[in-house]
Amino acid sequence: MRLIACLVLIPLVGVAADLEVTKVILYKHGVGYFERAGEVSAGDSAALEFKASEMDDVLKSLTVEQTGGEGVSAVRYDSSDPLEKRLEVFPFRLRAGLSLTQILDQFKGAEVELTLAREAVRGAIVSARTVRQSENTPEQQRLLLLVDGAIRSFDPEATAQIQFTDPKIQSQFADYLAIVSRSRNSDKRTVTIESEGAATRVVASYVAPTPVWKSSYRLVLGDDRPLLEGWAIVDNTSGEDWEDVRLSLVSGLPVSFVSRLYQPKYVTRPVVELAQDRAWQPKVHGGAIEESRLAAGVVGGVPGGSAGGQKGGVLGGIMANESAAYAKAAAPAPMRMRREVLSSELDMLADREQMTSSIAATAIQADLGDLFEYAIDHPVTIRKSESAMLPFLREQVDGRRLYIYDQSSGSQHPLRAVEVKNSSGATLDGGAITVYDAGAYAGEALVETVKAGDKRLISYAVDLGSRITTAYDSSNKLQSEFHLRRGVMTTQTALREVQTFTIRNVDPEAKTLVIEHPVRAGYELVDTEPAEKTATAYRFEVELKGDSTVKYPLTEERVYSQTYAISNMNVDQLLSWVRNKDLSQQGRLKLEAIAEVKRKIAEAQNEENRIAQQVNEINEDQGRLRNNISTLRNLQGQQQKVMEYSEQLAGQEARLAGLRDRRAETRRLIDELGKKLNEMIETTEF
Numbered sequence: 001m002r003l004i005a006c007l008v009l010i011p012l013v014g015v016a017a018d019l020e021v022t023k024v025i026l027y028k029h030g031v032g033y034f035e036r037a038g039e040v041s042a043g044d045s046a047a048l049e050f051k052a053s054e055m056d057d058v059l060k061s062l063t064v065e066q067t068g069g070e071g072v073s074a075v076r077y078d079s080s081d082p083l084e085k086r087l088e089v090f091p092f093r094l095r096a097g098l099s100l101t102q103i104l105d106q107f108k109g110a111e112v113e114l115t116l117a118r119e120a121v122r123g124a125i126v127s128a129r130t131v132r133q134s135e136n137t138p139e140q141q142r143l144l145l146l147v148d149g150a151i152r153s154f155d156p157e158a159t160a161q162i163q164f165t166d167p168k169i170q171s172q173f174a175d176y177l178a179i180v181s182r183s184r185n186s187d188k189r190t191v192t193i194e195s196e197g198a199a200t201r202v203v204a205s206y207v208a209p210t211p212v213w214k215s216s217y218r219l220v221l222g223d224d225r226p227l228l229e230g231w232a233i234v235d236n237t238s239g240e241d242w243e244d245v246r247l248s249l250v251s252g253l254p255v256s257f258v259s260r261l262y263q264p265k266y267v268t269r270p271v272v273e274l275a276q277d278r279a280w281q282p283k284v285h286g287g288a289i290e291e292s293r294l295a296a297g298v299v300g301g302v303p304g305g306s307a308g309g310q311k312g313g314v315l316g317g318i319m320a321n322e323s324a325a326y327a328k329a330a331a332p333a334p335m336r337m338r339r340e341v342l343s344s345e346l347d348m349l350a351d352r353e354q355m356t357s358s359i360a361a362t363a364i365q366a367d368l369g370d371l372f373e374y375a376i377d378h379p380v381t382i383r384k385s386e387s388a389m390l391p392f393l394r395e396q397v398d399g400r401r402l403y404i405y406d407q408s409s410g411s412q413h414p415l416r417a418v419e420v421k422n423s424s425g426a427t428l429d430g431g432a433i434t435v436y437d438a439g440a441y442a443g444e445a446l447v448e449t450v451k452a453g454d455k456r457l458i459s460y461a462v463d464l465g466s467r468i469t470t471a472y473d474s475s476n477k478l479q480s481e482f483h484l485r486r487g488v489m490t491t492q493t494a495l496r497e498v499q500t501f502t503i504r505n506v507d508p509e510a511k512t513l514v515i516e517h518p519v520r521a522g523y524e525l526v527d528t529e530p531a532e533k534t535a536t537a538y539r540f541e542v543e544l545k546g547d548s549t550v551k552y553p554l555t556e557e558r559v560y561s562q563t564y565a566i567s568n569m570n571v572d573q574l575l576s577w578v579r580n581k582d583l584s585q586q587g588r589l590k591l592e593a594i595a596e597v598k599r600k601i602a603e604a605q606n607e608e609n610r611i612a613q614q615v616n617e618i619n620e621d622q623g624r625l626r627n628n629i630s631t632l633r634n635l636q637g638q639q640q641k642v643m644e645y646s647e648q649l650a651g652q653e654a655r656l657a658g659l660r661d662r663r664a665e666t667r668r669l670i671d672e673l674g675k676k677l678n679e680m681i682e683t684t685e686f
Contacts, residue, residue, distance in 0.1 A: 019046050019204055023246040025373070026234060028429070029256050031057065032210030033639050046193040046202045051239070054208040055262035057187055061207040066200050066540045077191040082220055083256040088319060090176050100156050101141040102658035110169060112145070114154060121154070122165065123147035126252035128156070211235040213249050214430035217393075219418065219458065221401075221442070226418065230393030230428070232374065236382040244379035249392065251449060252371035370634045371437035372427040395424040403460050405468050405501075406516045412467050414513060416443070435460040457514070465507035466544070473500035473551065480582040484590070487681040489564040489577070494557050496526070501552040505544040515540045526555040566681050587686040594680055601673045604666050613661045617654050618659075625649045 014404040018035035105128040123145030220227040374392040399423040405414040443460030530538035574595040
């Protein structure tokens with residue numbers, strides 16, 4: 001144990017200075033911006049301690065500025081590799097339970113200096129081991145040194161001090177033990193900032209994961225304008241005290257993400273060799289089978305060797321040197337809220353004097369939203385593992401009392417509400433609101449973030465003095481319209497729904513009721529304009545007198561459209577439209593005329609088909625007669641039969657001529673009717 005203490009103490013030069021937290025800015029997306037500052041003596045370094053889970057954000061955002069000295073020379077931090085991985089670089093191991101001789105035996109050949117009771121001995125280590133003279137004697141540790149060419153034996157436990165004369169070995173011991181010491185707390189990582197030159201002031205800033213700060217409000221109703229008080233709830237889980245820090249709270253959602261910078265990355269590289277560097281294996285040649293043949297022997301070999309991989313990695317440091325003044329911004333009032341549009345990527349380091357961004361709003365994408373800072377004007381102290389409530393707003397705002405009826409709630413009673421307009425000139429962060437009316441608790445509500453000049457409805461209690469139903473005087477009606485133009489029939493069927501709100505106000509005072517009716521896809525309002533419209537609902541305002549009943553009808557219509565080509569319809573389909581009671585008399589007459597022409601065309605086509613069938617039958621019969629005549633003509637005594645068949649064949653030819661004339665006439669009629677139908681279809685409109 002004396003050896004280890006000696007090896008640890010000798011290489012240490014100075015102690016790293018701590019940087020105290022001086023400024024904290026908390027955000028709504030799970031990160032916080034921290035500033036630490038402190039004086040660092042000449043030759044010393046500054047140390048920052050973080051949780052392992054914070055290192056990715058710290059490495060991504062850490063910046064350092066220095067006043068005086070020659071600048072920051074390096075930033076070092078503990079590796080995230082396991083302890084065994086970090087100790088692999090050392091040529092020795094100090095495992096648990098090792099004796100002094102087992103430790104020294106790993107340094108054979110190294111020169112040490114022993115401080116004995118009467119002398120100091122210097123020599124190279126030959127070996128170190130434990131010996132036992134006999135079974136009944138205890139073990140003894142012996143150290144063999146090469147001293148002036150002679151090997152001497154020493155009892156290492158009897159020495160006052162053992163020291164390596166090589167400073168490199170001494171430094172390795174110190175580094176080894178420092179790594180082991182830091183590994184006892186596996187959740188802590190140390191970042192060391194090294195600077196050169198004279199004494200200096202170092203300011204380090206970074207972003208780290210933090211709990212989201214929360215806001216809660218008190219809305220006090222009375223005869224005058226409503227009074228709105230805002231309180232911020234802040235949790236300090238950083239593991240250290242925030243004492244007299246400058247605290248700011250930012251509302252908004254900047255883009256933020258986790259980038260794995262702390263975990264070392266290793267890349268496996270291939271092993272490549274030149275062909276001439278490979279050794280050839282010997283080849284055994286067989287004997288000849290026939291001596292008369294010339295056998296060409298090919299001397300070759302298969303290159304030998306083993307394939308392997310090698311891992312390598314690079315750890316990157318972070319250095320920054322910025323110039324900025326370090327001063328505390330003054331504030332005009334104990335509680336204030338100022339609008340601050342901050343740049344994307346948490347660009348908070350441009351002006352350390354103010355830390356209130358003055359970058360134009362156009363620098364931020366519209367879908368990210370604006371950021372707003374609530375700066376606490378006095379130093380704030382929050383101890384570790386504690387939370388605090390901090391007032392950040394106290395303003396009178398514009399507002400009016402309302403009652404809200406939401407159909408989706410399923411209740412017959414509306415809600416008491418207040419329409420609040422943000423006339424404070426700054427953005428109100430979203431949060432819970434507790435409402436006080438006439439000096440007493442009235443209810444609670446939730447509100448999302450409200451920008452300056454915008455307004456919100458805040459409902460906080462059920463109004464039992466009003467009842468609303470839609471069960472009476474509501475109806476559905478189906479209406480149809482037909483239009484024909486250029487041969488295309490368009491039908492429009494409208495489903496008209498009338499929903500009547502029957503509202504009973506049993507209280508003696510008048511009320512303003514807001515009805516929230518959902519916006520339904522495909523439906524349009526008829527003869528009614530909403531007071532306002534949200535993304536999902538219409539809002540209608542209804543004035544109620546005391547002790548009265550009001551009926552408020554709300555009409556919506558949905559139109560279904562379909563198109564049909566008249567030319568593709570048959571007579572029965574057209575007549576089904578003619579019989580529709582919603583079709584006008586003019587449209588009915590015009591469709592009947594078209595249907596009549598289609599009927600005549602259908603009859604003519606049927607006649608043409610009948611003629612074609614008769615022609616086919618006669619052709620088949622003529623074929624049979626011609627075969628019979630050809631057979632009987634060569635037989636004696638069959639002349640009479642041949643003449644009969646010939647007469648039948650001549651009669652059929654006369655019929656065929658008549659059928660062909662009728663068929664041509666029918667075809668001309670079909671063509672004429674088709675032209676007439678096409679003209680009617682193109683010109684008929686209603």
